[in-house]
Amino acid sequence: MSFSRRVIKQCYAMQGSSRYTGVKQAVYNLLENPQAPIRPYFDIFMILLVLTTVWLLIYEVKNDLGTVGDLIEMVAVGIFIVEYLLRFWIFNDSHKVILERYERAEFINQPFDLWPALSHALLGKLKYVIRPLAIIDLLAIIPSYRPLRFLRIFLLFRLFKLFRYTRSISEFVKVLSEKRIELVTLFIFMAFITFTAATAIFFFEADQQDSQITGFFDSVYWALVTMSTVGYGDITPNTTEGRVITLVLIIAGLGVISFFTSIIVSAFGEKIHEIRAHRIYSEIERKRIDTLICGYGRVGQVVAERMAADRRSFVVVDPVEENVRIAKKKPGHLAVVGDGEDTELLLSLGIDKRIQRLLCLTGDDVVNVYITLTARQVNPDIEIISRANHRENVSKLYRAGASYCVTPYEVFGLIAAEYAGQPVAFEAVYGLLTGQSHEGIEAVRIKDECVLVGRSLESVDFTRRKLTPFGVIRERDSGSAEEHANYDLQGRRFFFNPGKSFILEKDDLLVLLGHEYSVVHFRDCLERGTL
Amino acid sequence: MSRLDTLIFGCGALGQEVAMQLAERGIEVYLYSDDLDEVGALLAKGMQAAVVDFKNDDKLRDIGIGRWVKRIFCLFSDEPSNLFLTLSARALDADLKIIAVCESAASGQRLMAAGATKVIDPYEISGHRVHERIARPYLVEMLESSLFGKHIDIAEIEIPDHSRLNGAMLNDLGLGSLFNLIIIGVVDLELGRELIFANSGISHRLDGGDILVVIGPEAEISRLKRAVAENSLEPASDSGDP
Structure with a gap:
């Protein structure tokens, strides 16, 4: 019993060790996790390694490798072995299997028997060994062992290892495997025709004088070559019966070939969207895109355009293919066809981790609420900006978890009403708000090392710079400057029209009114400290 | 009706x-x-x-x-x-x-x-607002809660023909020191509907019918409106802002 006790103790130690799980996670990231940033580098390295060893194999046929070649081969095999073992290790957690059995036994007060538990754990590992890719890995290693040198042709299996490291090849295989039924049907049909034709030609030709067909293998070879329309012509029928069979076989062969082509074409036709989407997913991963725009209607288009002009990266999701096509044509736009309600899609775009900002801008409030709610549930930290098309839905969106709502109709109402009341003032505000005039309101952050820290606004000649200090936004915690009139701004203080005596502090946001060039120049001066 | x-x-x-x-x-x-x-x-x-x-x-x-x-x-x-x-x-x-x-x-x-x-x-x-919200979140918050909120208003004030301000230079008014207001600019209907920004560097001579566009707390705006209506404003003799 003491051995089983020791095993259990070891298992618990592994369970509790953060170092063990950390190392395992790191290995998982390296080998399996498609999201891990290191994964592409590892894949490229392995592809190069495989290609090098295969090249050595080709070179070796006619030349002597020498010590360097042998050394490379040994290193490569070493890496392959380590990789195989690591994959074997991370496939599952044996200690968890054993512990589960143990705890179950404890729970129902039965004596714990180690051996069934161990064999169960081993069975789990065995499942890894018989996976096709694992077998390929093994076959790529085994022939390097001297006594098994005759299996050298299996070294070609190293090429199959490339499946692991390249997404496009594995996508190809996946597409074909989805057409399994059609391919099997085709194969059976082909085998039937080949066998019939081979038997017939053998029957008529094999016993002929100076026949090229000496055995059944020859006739099968001939049948396949003819059917595939390759037609080498090294074996040709001599009798009339044989030629008639050839004619029939050629016509049947045309059918088989066109059937095969159509299967492949239709498979890719159906899958092309998914493959394109995958491309975009990997691009999203690579570019570390953190903004997702759901809905490419008018509002979505305006936002996307402005963001592209800012060189911010984002991805658009829209169910209408036409919209996505328009979006893709514009520079800096990434777009996927899909429903925002499709949680799977949002997850594969990384809404739970990578995406930090979600814009729900569809014209349908139901959809916006749904997306907002779903996103908030999978990611409590994400910033969600939602469009509410009706006033009464604003509160629903906030309850669903939106950080900010924009209401096109309300904004319109506000602006239209303002226009009715004060048309002149309105024009000014409208220009400021829509960014259509060059004159605008801009904020300048007062940095730690800035020359203005601790100085009053009087020390800057704003008039000469054609700027008007509109206000200062300050984090609440500093208790100073309370004598100036200020307003609450969600945890910050906003000082409107700060007087000349106002003393700036670091991290203040100085809000300026003025021409964009003036503001840019002011920022530049601040940066260089030449005020 | x-x-x-x-x-x-x-x-x-x-x-x-x-x-x-x-x-x-x-x-x-x-x-x-x-x-x-x-x-x-x-x-x-x-x-x-x-x-x-x-x-x-x-x-x-x-x-x-x-x-x-x-x-x-x-x-x-x-x-x-x-x-x-x-x-x-x-x-x-x-x-x-x-x-x-x-x-x-x-x-x-x-x-x-x-x-x-x-x-x-x-x-x-709306699209612009969403973008602003992303690009300059603090500023939008400020504008939302001030310009669209309860604290600060934007207003236009017409200068009557007989006003004492008639003929004064915009930059010399020194309204900023008398009132807690920011003058955004002035519209001279004789020159067109374009807003002449106060900080554009060109000082504008006010005359009757010009419209001042100001931003500030509501109370200050009504104080200015009253002062203009009562004609109690005197153009400052020294040039107001440094």
Whole structure:
């Protein structure tokens, strides 16, 4: 019993060790996790390694490798072995299997028997060994062992290892495997025709004088070559019966070939969207895109355009293919066809981790609420900006978890009403708000090392710079400057029209009114400290 | 029905929204539409709405266009209706203020060509706001809670002909030190509708009929308005701002 006790103790130690799980996670990231940033580098390295060893194999046929070649081969095999073992290790957690059995036994007060538990754990590992890719890995290693040198042709299996490291090849295989039924049907049909034709030609030709067909293998070879329309012509029928069979076989062969082509074409036709989407997913991963725009209607288009002009990266999701096509044509736009309600899609775009900002801008409030709610549930930290098309839905969106709502109709109402009341003032505000005039309101952050820290606004000649200090936004915690009139701004203080005596502090946001060039120049001066 | 100088055409969500916002500012409106159901829904809510066939010029004249109506809002949900109404109304009254909604830059241009005074694109503005929210979150928060909120207002003040400010230079007024206000600029209707920004470097000579655009707390604005009305303002002798 003491051995089983020791095993259990070891298992618990592994369970509790953060170092063990950390190392395992790191290995998982390296080998399996498609999201891990290191994964592409590892894949490229392995592809190069495989290609090098295969090249050595080709070179070796006619030349002597020498010590360097042998050394490379040994290193490569070493890496392959380590990789195989690591994959074997991370496939599952044996200690968890054993512990589960143990705890179950404890729970129902039965004596714990180690051996069934161990064999169960081993069975789990065995499942890894018989996976096709694992077998390929093994076959790529085994022939390097001297006594098994005759299996050298299996070294070609190293090429199959490339499946692991390249997404496009594995996508190809996946597409074909989805057409399994059609391919099997085709194969059976082909085998039937080949066998019939081979038997017939053998029957008529094999016993002929100076026949090229000496055995059944020859006739099968001939049948396949003819059917595939390759037609080498090294074996040709001599009798009339044989030629008639050839004619029939050629016509049947045309059918088989066109059937095969159509299967492949239709498979890719159906899958092309998914493959394109995958491309975009990997691009999203690579570019570390953190903004997702759901809905490419008018509002979505305006936002996307402005963001592209800012060189911010984002991805658009829209169910209408036409919209996505328009979006893709514009520079800096990434777009996927899909429903925002499709949680799977949002997850594969990384809404739970990578995406930090979600814009729900569809014209349908139901959809916006749904997306907002779903996103908030999978990611409590994400910033969600939602469009509410009706006033009464604003509160629903906030309850669903939106950080900010924009209401096109309300904004319109506000602006239209303002226009009715004060048309002149309105024009000014409208220009400021829509960014259509060059004159605008801009904020300048007062940095730690800035020359203005601790100085009053009087020390800057704003008039000469054609700027008007509109206000200062300050984090609440500093208790100073309370004598100036200020307003609450969600945890910050906003000082409107700060007087000349106002003393700036670091991290203040100085809000300026003025021409964009003036503001840019002011920022530049601040940066260089030449005020 | 009493004669109101503001009419809204189109009783959809947009029309209701504008009517509500105007009501908050004390402007009473009638809503018109050619859709019976929409009008019925508004009447049930207690709003003043009526059915009118806007394609008929006589009907438009009957409800006051070309006679006493000063401004109309074209807020139908389809562009052709807005365009048609804009054209008809402009033909009836050359001075009418026509504010129309548009859905794209192209349709905005068409509406302007048809004679609209102002075209507002709600989607453009919303899109801009979302973008601003992303690009400059603090600023948007400030503008939302000040300009659109309760604290700070934007106002226009017309300078009367007999005012003492008449003839003073804008930069010499020194209003900033007398009032807690920021002067954004001035519109001189003789020079056009363009706003001359106070910080543009060109000092503007004020005269009667000019409109000052200021931002500030409501109380300060009414104080300035009172001062202008009572003509108690004296242009400062020294040049105000350093």
